């Protein structure tokens with residue numbers, strides 16, 4: 001018999017309630033009439049995707065998943081939704097505007113003239129169709145003891161697709177643990193050198209375990225991949241103007257977790273200070289990522305929160321501060337990506353800056369926010 005916990009040791013006001021109260025106050029303003037349905041999805045079981053591990057014997061794995069009704073949303077969009085297809089309605093959205101310290105300009109309207117985006121043909125992520133909430137079985141190791149797929153929120157793959165890694169690129173993943181996005185980046189098989197960092201030592205160990213479970217040893221050699229456990233805010237002090245691509249997937253209020261799990265909840269009373277400091281930390285990390293990329297290179301900033309304070313405002317502030325240091329940046333439109341993927345994901349309409357996958361009962365992925373910046377000088 002399980003003994004009931006003494007009422008006195010239970011938190012008087014659960015952190016999940018605190019989170020929902022905060023979300024209701026802020027997101028009902030931000031998302032307007034979308035919020036009640038998004039809230040309902042947030043509290044329902046989330047949907048996963050199976051990121052296929054190209055380094056394993058994956059042919060049978062893919063066939064089995066397809067026989068069970070799964071579809072690869074990456075290749076399906078390239079086949080079925082041409083770049084000119086009409087996406088969800090938007091009032092504006094940023095296009096390729098230069099932001100050298102000033103506010104990014106909003107384009108007058110979506111004319112569908114954004115340049116094409118090539119999605120890596122090697123990233124495969126299988127999902128059950130819209131409305132189908134079948135769960136995946138755990139992945140099994142192949143003959144070389146490499147796992148066939150990694151289960152993650154399928155929307156997490158989008159910042160990696162947005163990063164648009166090309167053959168021979170050097171890539172920095174500044175906040176990499178536990179490694180879902182790292183694995184997606186590695187699947188491109190295009191990276192010359194990958195630098196992985198996470199300030200948490202325990203989470204970095206988890207990242208290393210993930211790498212060993214999915215990636216052959218020779219690809220983990222020091223001349224191809226490096227794992228560090230440093231405070232990413234100071235990255236530019238030892239490596240500035242270096243990388244072709246930088247992913248800045250920052251710690252955030254992890255809205256889905258905060259709304260549903262008491263454990264390790266950032267809305268618990270003892271973590272109030274940490275929660276309030278998040279936007280500053282995020283901005284410092286993004287600025288470090290901007291300084292680490294070479295002129296001409298690109299940075300993707302991503303979070304798993306709806307919060308404007310942690311998304312749009314962080315990007316705006318980082319653009320402003322980078323401009324003061326003489327770094328010119330261009331906001332790169334992700335509308336082509338949105339158009340290609342709107343059959344699988346629901347995107348928030350009318351964001352001023354960046355794009356956001358919002359949970360929906362028929363496609364319960366996200367939230368994932370992403371914004372792409374190109375460094376001009």
Ligand code: SAM
Nearest residue numbers: 175176177178179180181199200231232249251
């Ligand atoms: N990109 C990861 C993935 O896809 O699996 C998830 C990253 S998680 C959203 C954010 C990470 O940032 C956490 O693992 C946390 O330890 C790390 N972090 C927090 N503060 C940091 C800092 N100052 N420098 C580097 N990493 C930091």
